Amino acid sequence: MEQKVESDTNATILLMGLRRGGKSSICKVVFHNMQPLDTLYLESTLKPTSEQFLSLIDLSVMELPGQLNYFEPTYDSERLFSSVGALVYVIDSQDEYLNALTNLSMIIEYAYKVNPQIHIEVLIHKIDGLSEDYRMDAQRDIMQRTGDELLDLGLEGVQVSFYLTSIFDHSIYEAFSRIVQKLITELPSLENMLDNLVAHSSIDKVFLFDVNSKIYVATDSSPVDIQTYEVCAEFIDITIDLDDLYLESENKNNGNAQPTNRNEIRSVSHLSNGSVLYLKQMIRGLALVALIRNDEENSSAKDSNMDELLTVIDYNVGCFKKSLMKMWESAKFKTAVNTANGNGSA
Numbered sequence: 001m002e003q004k005v006e007s008d009t010n011a012t013i014l015l016m017g018l019r020r021g022g023k024s025s026i027c028k029v030v031f032h033n034m035q036p037l038d039t040l041y042l043e044s045t046l047k048p049t050s051e052q053f054l055s056l057i058d059l060s061v062m063e064l065p066g067q068l069n070y071f072e073p074t075y076d077s078e079r080l081f082s083s084v085g086a087l088v089y090v091i092d093s094q095d096e097y098l099n100a101l102t103n104l105s106m107i108i109e110y111a112y113k114v115n116p117q118i119h120i121e122v123l124i125h126k127i128d129g130l131s132e133d134y135r136m137d138a139q140r141d142i143m144q145r146t147g148d149e150l151l152d153l154g155l156e157g158v159q160v161s162f163y164l165t166s167i168f169d170h171s172i173y174e175a176f177s178r179i180v181q182k183l184i185t186e187l188p189s190l191e192n193m194l195d196n197l198v199a200h201s202s203i204d205k206v207f208l209f210d211v212n213s214k215i216y217v218a219t220d221s222s223p224v225d226i227q228t229y230e231v232c233a234e235f236i237d238i239t240i241d242l243d244d245l246y247l248e249s250e251n252k253n254n255g256n257a258q259p260t261n262r263n264e265i266r267s268v269s270h271l272s273n274g275s276v277l278y279l280k281q282m283i284r285g286l287a288l289v290a291l292i293r294n295d296e297e298n299s300s301a302k303d304s305n306m307d308e309l310l311t312v313i314d315y316n317v318g319c320f321k322k323s324l325m326k327m328w329e330s331a332k333f334k335t336a337v338n339t340a341n342g343n344g345s346a
C-alpha cells in the first residue's frame with residue numbers, strides 16, 4: 001500500500017469533516033480491518049494523508065484533517081477538488097452539528113464551482129448511539145438544513161446523497177459500496193452481466209466483493225437487504241480462514257513455508273434453511289458471492305437438483321469471469337490510450 005498525498009485519477013475519494021467526526025476510524029475499519037473498538041485510541045490526524053487501494057478500479061482515499069483551513073491562499077484547494085471523484089463529508093450525529101452543516105455548504109459551494117462532476121456524499125455518522133426515532137429525525141433535519149443552505153447559495157440543483165452510518169455495524173460498508181460504485185464507469189454493464197447470471201442460474205442475490213474491504217463493487221439490480229449482505233460478507237471471512245487452515249497443514253506436510261500455487265478459490269456451503277452460499281474467486285482481489293434459495297420439499301430431490309444447479313452455476317460463473325477479464329482489459333486499454341494522448345493521470 002502506497003502513501004501518497006496527491007492523486008490525479010478521478011477514482012479519488014476525499015474524506016472531510018470536522019475534528020473527531022470519525023474519518024480516520026472509517027478508513028481504518030473499512031480498508032485496514034481494524035476492530036471498531038480499537039479506534040477509540042486513534043490520534044487526531046494532523047496533515048492530509050492518502051492511500052491507494054487496488055481493486056476493480058484503482059482507488060485513492062485521501063483524508064483531510066478537521067482543523068485544516070482548505071481555503072487559505074497557500075493551500076491548493078482548486079487542484080485538490082478538481083482531481084476528486086467523490087467528496088465524502090462526515091458529520092458526527094452524536095454531537096452538535098450546526099457548525100458542520102455550515103462548513104459542509106461552504107465546501108460544496110467551492111467544490112461544485114471547481115468540479116461540477118464531483119459526487120457529494122454525506123455520512124450522518126455514529127448513529128449507533130441514537131435511538132431509531134432520533135436517527136430519522138436527525139437525518140430529516142440534516143437534509144432539510146443542507147437543502148436550505150444550498151438554496152440560499154443558489155445551488156439548489158446540486159445532488160447530495162445522505163447515508164446513516166456507524167463503524168459498529170455493516171452500514172459503513174454499505175455506504176462505501178454505493179459511493180465506490182458511482183466511480184466505476186463500467187457499472188451498468190457489470191450490473192447487466194450480474195442480472196443475466198441471476199436469471200440463468202436460479203440465484204437470489206449476487207455480489208461482486210472486494211475481498212479485503214468487503215465493499216461490493218457491483219450487485220444485481222434486485223434490492224440489497226442488509227442481512228443478505230452480512231451473510232455473504234461473513235462467508236468470505238469463513239472461506240479465507242478455512243483456506244488458510246488447509247494451506248498451513250498442506251505446507252506443514254510438505255515442509256514448505258511458502259504458499260503453494262493453487263487453483264482459484266471456490267467454496268459452497270449448505271445452510272440449515274436449505275439455502276446455499278456460493279463463492280468463487282475472480283480477478284483483482286474480487287470474489288463473487290451468491291445466495292441460492294432451495295425451496296423444494298423433498299430433501300433427496302433437493303440435493304440432486306442442487307448438484308445439477310451448481311454445475312450450471314459453475315459454468316455460468318466461469319463465463320461471467322471471462323467477460324469480467326475482458327472488460328477489465330479494455331478499461332485498462334482506455335486508460336493507456338488516454339495516457340498516450342496526454343489525457344491520462346500524471
Ligand SMILES: Nc1nc2c(ncn2[C@@H]2O[C@H](COP(=O)(O)OP(=O)(O)OP(=O)(O)O)[C@@H](O)[C@H]2O)c(=O)[nH]1
Pocket residue numbers: 017018019020021022023024025026036038039040041042043044045046064065066067125126127128129165166167168
Ligand atoms: N460511537 C461511535 N464512535 C465512533 C464511530 N466512528 C468513530 N468513532 C469514534 O470517534 C472518535 C474520533 O474518531 P477519529 O476517527 O479519530 O475522527 P477524525 O474525524 O479522524 O478526527 P481528526 O483526525 O481530529 O480530524 C474516536 O474515539 C472513534 O472511536 C462510530 O461509528 N460510532
